[in-house]
Amino acid sequence: MLNINNCHIKNLDNTLRVHSIESFGTHDGPGIRMVVFLQGCKLKCLYCHNPDTIQTSGGTEYQIEELVGMALKMKPYFGKKGGVTVSGGEPLLQSKELVPFFKRLKEEGIHTNIDTNGRVLNHFTKELLDEYADLVMLDIKHMTEDGYEFLTGMRNKETTFTFAKHREASGKAMWLRYVLIPDITNKPELLHAMGQYFKDYKTIEKIEIQPYHKLGIHKWETLGWEYQLKDARENTEEEINAASEILKNYFKEVKIN
Template identity: 45%
Template sequence: MDTVINTLTPITGRIHSIETCGTVDGPGIRFVIFTQGCPLRCLYCHNPDCRDPYAGTAVTVEELISEVKTYQPYLRKGGVTVTGGEPLMQPEFVAEIFRRCHELGLHTALDTSGYVQLEAAKPVLEHTDLVLLDIKSYEPNLYRKVTSVALEPTLQFARYLAEIGKPAWIRFVLVPGLTDPEENVKGLSQFVASLSNVERVEVLPFHKMGEYKWQQLGLAYVLKDVDPPTPEQVNKVLQTFRDQGLIAV
């Protein structure tokens, strides 16, 4: 049963920015909304300016949907993606965005770390067509080193997505010398292979395009001396996932 949301009072949230013609956050051309606020502190984060839940810009769902409508002809084979930050820090806001997108006949995608109280996420998932689930690592101690939070909520979220048959793409950032230990990648591949709802795995090579943001915020960027993975390193990880029968790109 769909959650009934009171729309008499405008629902407001905080966003960092929007991208009107995104092509990497779900299928087709996407209208991408970057929400403000994130509980993780990923060492390689390329949007550290999205962390503060009180920064960014306050907007209503109606304002966002009005903007979406101007691009609607381009989104018919794509849709709307909400990313961050961590969108599930603002579940009512995101659920209403997606509900309104469905009224327009648009596909919805949620890009999340899965680090959330499951009950808070369920109303959002009712209006979500695809989940882009970022699993930063599989070894619990390494996951905490990478993100500063615990792994188990994300695994619980992933299992719930499989339980309800929600289509998902799993995303894994390959950082040489950090997330690339063989046991970490193999463990993750085996876990993902146990989920019946996963359509594909995206192995994302580490990059430093967001390093300047860390400098602007006065934050120490501990991966400044780490190089992006080589094609051979990426292919090795891709093959590990493929060996489990998964589609990995």
């Protein structure tokens, strides 16, 4: 990963507040991708492995044309499937600025992808979803309101499902992502509930299971924040496979990341 936190770039119009940029990413959408991690998120998920992206005051301002230039240099490596993914943090907090960025990428024939929690659905987000985002990866936190609040610190999980409905109406591709935490999100009744909710969606190409891990604990400690899931255990291989088998009843493809 290319970390740009220590770089200094003048703050101009048409900029994005960026945390870091990863070259040759292979876990954030199809093919080889340039992944732009934007700064800022309104949620504080207990399992977040990039908590340094949460504060909106951090990051570095990058001009859109500079980012497009980086993508063009990488374009020969993208092949037929790769492209640019914006992640975070929550990238759609900067949805207004993402519109011209994605528009330029589309002009250059580069595949575009948004990795989001789906809590922002303003005019600019709708323009992105309807016109410029070839793919959306939507993070489903939890299927109950109490569970959602426990994990994220916020209520109103329905915003995510409203977002999903809008993407479905656009007719454009969507992947779901789901972090599998033993005894919290990895429960058969929750997996079935998610499958039942989305089983009739036509735009969902796959669901990605992300087994819980503790790789981000040191970042929480560096920030002086308490990591509240330190006693949570990781999934066994049998538990992961069992969850996968349940979800295969509802989705075209189930991938374990």
